[in-house]
Amino acid sequence: MNSCRVITGILLLIIVCAGSTVSADEGGFASWLLSLERRNEVAPVASETYKEECGACHFPYQPGLLPSGSWKKLLAPKALEDHFGENAELDEELRLQLLKLLEKDAAETSYYKRSRKIMASLNGATPLRITEVPYIHRKHHEIPARLIKPNDKVRSLSYCDACHQQADKGVYDDDTVSIPGYGNWTW
Amino acid sequence: MHRFLMVTLFFTTTAVMAAGKTIPTSLPELFSYYGARSSLPLDDKRGKDLWFRQTPAKDGKMRDCTVCHGKDLTQSGEHARTGKVIDPMAPSVNKERFTDRKKVEKWFKRNCKWTLGRECTAQEKGDVLKFLSLK
Numbered sequence: 001m002n003s004c005r006v007i008t009g010i011l012l013l014i015i016v017c018a019g020s021t022v023s024a025d026e027g028g029f030a031s032w033l034l035s036l037e038r039r040n041e042v043a044p045v046a047s048e049t050y051k052e053e054c055g056a057c058h059f060p061y062q063p064g065l066l067p068s069g070s071w072k073k074l075l076a077p078k079a080l081e082d083h084f085g086e087n088a089e090l091d092e093e094l095r096l097q098l099l100k101l102l103e104k105d106a107a108e109t110s111y112y113k114r115s116r117k118i119m120a121s122l123n124g125a126t127p128l129r130i131t132e133v134p135y136i137h138r139k140h141h142e143i144p145a146r147l148i149k150p151n152d153k154v155r156s157l158s159y160c161d162a163c164h165q166q167a168d169k170g171v172y173d174d175d176t177v178s179i180p181g182y183g184n185w186t187w
Numbered sequence: 188m189h190r191f192l193m194v195t196l197f198f199t200t201t202a203v204m205a206a207g208k209t210i211p212t213s214l215p216e217l218f219s220y221y222g223a224r225s226s227l228p229l230d231d232k233r234g235k236d237l238w239f240r241q242t243p244a245k246d247g248k249m250r251d252c253t254v255c256h257g258k259d260l261t262q263s264g265e266h267a268r269t270g271k272v273i274d275p276m277a278p279s280v281n282k283e284r285f286t287d288r289k290k291v292e293k294w295f296k297r298n299c300k301w302t303l304g305r306e307c308t309a310q311e312k313g314d315v316l317k318f319l320s321l322k
Contacts, residue, residue: 049208058269085246086268087297159269 029111039112044170047101053094057086059161061130062170063105064115069126071102114172131157143185153180210288214278214320217285221313229310234318237311242303250302260322277322285316 042062045051054060063071073079075095080088090098107115107122114135121135130136140157148154154162161167163185166176177185212220222229241249255273256264261280264273275281285291291312299307307315 057266057271059271081300084268087300089293089297089300091293155270 041112041172042114042170043105043110043112050098050101053090053098059159059167061160063102064107064110064112065118065130066106067108067119067122067126068103068106070128071099071106073126073128075099075102147179147182151181212286212288214285214316217288217291217316218313221309221316224309225313227310229313229317231314231317231321234314234316237315238318252302260319276319278320279322
């Protein structure tokens with residue numbers, strides 16, 4: 001009985017110590033652990049600059065949807081000149097600013113559930129597309145192809161907010177999905 | 188008090204510009220900026236020609252400015268690939284247009300490369316701005 005208490009004490013100490021050494025923007029491991037909010041989804045985009053610069057052309061994907069290795073590749077100057085067929089050149093100052101904030105909030109730094117799952121599924125890979133993340137791919141596996149590509153209002157899984165009604169808040173829960181021309185998607 | 192306000196304003200403006208966020212401007216200022224770098228006087232007709240000039244892209248499709256900005260400049264356009272809404276180009280309906288030189292330069296660079304396959308000259312930019320300013 002006594003040894004049980006000692007072990008529990010040690011475990012608690014380890015948790016608190018671990019928490020204090022991690023100082024992520026989200027408040028760290030300790031605050032994640034003690035929080036009533038279980039950080040189920042993806043951290044919402046915090047930077048107005050990111051929303052404006054990247055969101056001018058497409059849905060501003062949350063930094064926590066890809067690891068920093070992916071963001072680094074995507075934001076290389078040459079890569080931005082041919083950003084999936086588009087020219088997305090940035091001046092150097094802005095490029096570095098955006099890269100810094102993406103790396104800071106990348107999937108591996110986040111305690112949000114989906115970022116953790118994304119990291120676990122990647123196995124060290126750094127894909128260029130969020131749709132190539134095994135976890136994301138698996139989560140969309142059951143959606144019939146006819147609801148995506150031939151669907152004028154969806155076209156591709158890249159348009160998160162076409163179906164995920166709260167994608168801008170970083171919420172991708174089943175309950176918030178409504179596929180245009182089909183309706184709510186729950187099972 | 189007045190001096191204090193002026194000093195604050197000066198430092199705020201400098202700070203904002205140094206952060207690389209915006210370079211406040213106006214159409215007349217842009218005309219003199221591009222005009223000074225052009226050999227011919229800026230001309231809206233030449234600008235219009237460039238706006239509607241069709242250039243073949245690598246994917247075999249023809250590109251011009253209307254692909255994303257639409258035919259009616261007082262209406263919103265749509266990004267060719269992502270479908271994201273692009274606010275009207277006409278300054279008569281969109282007061283925000285052409286008020287930030289940094290933004291003007293950024294989009295001229297990206298969009299000339301996408302549409303024409305090369306950067307635009309100061310002359311071309313000035314001509315296009317003349318054309319757009321009348322809308």
